[in-house]
Amino acid sequence: MAATESSRARGVDRVIDILRKLHHAQRPMTMRELIEATGSPRSSIYELVAILTEVGWLETSADGSVFFGREMHYYGSDYATHNDLISRAHQSILALVRKYDETTQLCMLEGNKYSVVLSENSARPFNISSDIGVRVPIPWTATGRLLLGHMNADAIRTLIPADDFVLDNGVCIDFDEFMRDVQNAKALGYCCTEGLSNAFRLCMAAPVRDRAGIPIAALCFMTGRDTDPERRQSMLDDLLQSAQALSHR
Incomplete structure (x- = not known):
């Protein structure tokens, strides 16, 4: 038996x-x-x-x-329809893409990596995107920094493999510098990174929080570093507002 x-x-x-x-x-x-x-x-x-x-x-x-x-x-469609956060986040993402024509994503931690759960791409010829479900090292983006704000340095060091602090271009991210970014993102309530995993990429991330106020997901814009400062601020404001609406109150 x-x-x-x-x-x-x-x-x-x-x-x-x-x-x-x-x-x-x-x-x-x-x-x-x-x-x-x-x-x-x-x-x-x-x-x-x-x-x-x-x-x-x-x-x-x-x-x-x-x-x-x-x-x-069919199974994936069932999950997207009946998971409350995914369903509402999809509508928020569609609205942001319609307004700004910029790639917009919902990202979440998955073990010691993070992954894109939802993504709607810009219709522009130069388009920045990541594949849904592909696990990415946490230190490579704004999202990773934003989702670790509730953890201390020892817990983060234990969570993230040392190799994940090396970008795909060979540049090594200093742990202490990374921790400063994490704490800064926690204090600001959002995170922006430029030229990290892609020399031309600007990533904006706003937290989606649970009832305890812990970030469980991030709503993100993926755009170019040459984005006009005024447009950047408008995008960030709407991103924060949308993420807050998705959060438990």
């Missing part, structure tokens, strides 16, 4: 691993890529992919590559 339960648990773990690998890849993967990425036996991956394809969780293209199926879209 225990052996059977253990085998079933491994099967569930492998299903989760397949779905996560496809999400991280952000593209269809061949069976060989899935087998190598998961490290699972070839026969198990083929069997699980066949089962998941049959129920619509996965779809297999003519060339044999595998990606998410239509059924997964």
Whole structure:
């Protein structure tokens, strides 16, 4: 009995691993890529992919590559519709994009990283965006600094891996400087960063708070550093107002 339960648990773990690998890849993967990425036996991956394809969780293209199926879209749509914060935040984001034509996002912590939960992109040719659900190092953006204001330095040092303080351009962020940014964001009630993970990017983040006043998410604008100062202030004012409206009172 225990052996059977253990085998079933491994099967569930492998299903989760397949779905996560496809999400991280952000593209269809061949069976060989899935087998190598998961490290699972070839026969198990083929069997699980066949089962998941049959129920619509996965779809297999003519060339044999595998990606998410239509059924997964339905589940995601259900979650977005019935999660109160996500549903209301989506409407706020749409309104901000309509007004400013700038990429607008809702971001949240996910373990020791942060991820974009919702994103609506600007229609302009030069567009700054991040993929939904991709886990990003916390120190790389304004959002990360804003969401850690309730934590002390020791807790933050324990939470964030040392490698995450190195930007993708090789520049290392000093921990003490990062902590000053975190405390400054807490005092101001918002955070703005320029040229951090992208030399041309300006990121504005405003906190969405729970009933205890702790930031549980951030509403963000992603725009260019050449944005006019007057327009910046107007964007920030509306961002703060929208984030406050999404917060528990």
